Amino acid sequence: MADCGEGIGVGTVAQPTDRGPPVIRTIAMPADTNPAGDIFGGWLMAQMDLAAGNVAARRARGRCATIAVDAITFHHPVFVGDEVSLYAWLLKVGRSSLRIQVEVWRRERASEATMKVTEATFTFVAIGDDRRPRLVPPEDPGL
Numbered sequence: 001m002a003d004c005g006e007g008i009g010v011g012t013v014a015q016p017t018d019r020g021p022p023v024i025r026t027i028a029m030p031a032d033t034n035p036a037g038d039i040f041g042g043w044l045m046a047q048m049d050l051a052a053g054n055v056a057a058r059r060a061r062g063r064c065a066t067i068a069v070d071a072i073t074f075h076h077p078v079f080v081g082d083e084v085s086l087y088a089w090l091l092k093v094g095r096s097s098l099r100i101q102v103e104v105w106r107r108e109r110a111s112e113a114t115m116k117v118t119e120a121t122f123t124f125v126a127i128g129d130d131r132r133p134r135l136v137p138p139e140d141p142g143l
Contacts, residue, residue: 015085015105015114022085023051028078028106039078044104044118045069051086052100052122059090059098060126060136067097072120081109084117091121096133098124 015022024047034040049066056064078084084106091099104118128134 015107016087016103019087019089019103022105023054023088024084024086026084028080028082028084030080033080037080039080039082041074041118044074044078044084045072045120047084047086048072048088048102048104048118048120049122051088052102053124055088055090055100056098056122056124056126059093059139060124061140062134063127063129064098064124065127065131066122067125068123070121070123072118074118076106076115076117078104078106078117079108083107083109085114093136093139096126096135098126098136100124 032043
């Protein structure tokens with residue numbers, strides 16, 4: 001798990017500092033809501049898939065496809081206007097697959113209070129131009 005640091009306010013903690021900057025940072029907008037007016041979980045899942053896919057494609061140096069999402073857990077809701085930060089990092093690289101952990105954090109628009117709202121593990125497979133699995137190349141120490 002990421003280092004969550006010291007609390008900023010009641011029930012809140014600092015965003016992770018040991019995973020680098022967020023892969024994606026965006027604002028939750030009214031078009032992203034469900035019928036109840038909260039941010040739609042499917043929108044959050046799509047953002048998570050984009051963040052994980054970015055990490056997978058960079059490591060695999062090419063096209064990757066999502067093949068599984070494990071253990072997605074929604075801890076707290078996201079509201080219109082919240083800043084949403086997505087952190088993603090590699091857990092494991094196999095012959096053609098990559099497992100990536102994603103955490104989503106929200107910051108209230110008029111505050112510095114943050115909290116982790118959801119997390120999941122994504123599995124991708126590296127694919128070639130023929131859309132068939134391909135080997136993940138060795139890690140490039142220069143990157």
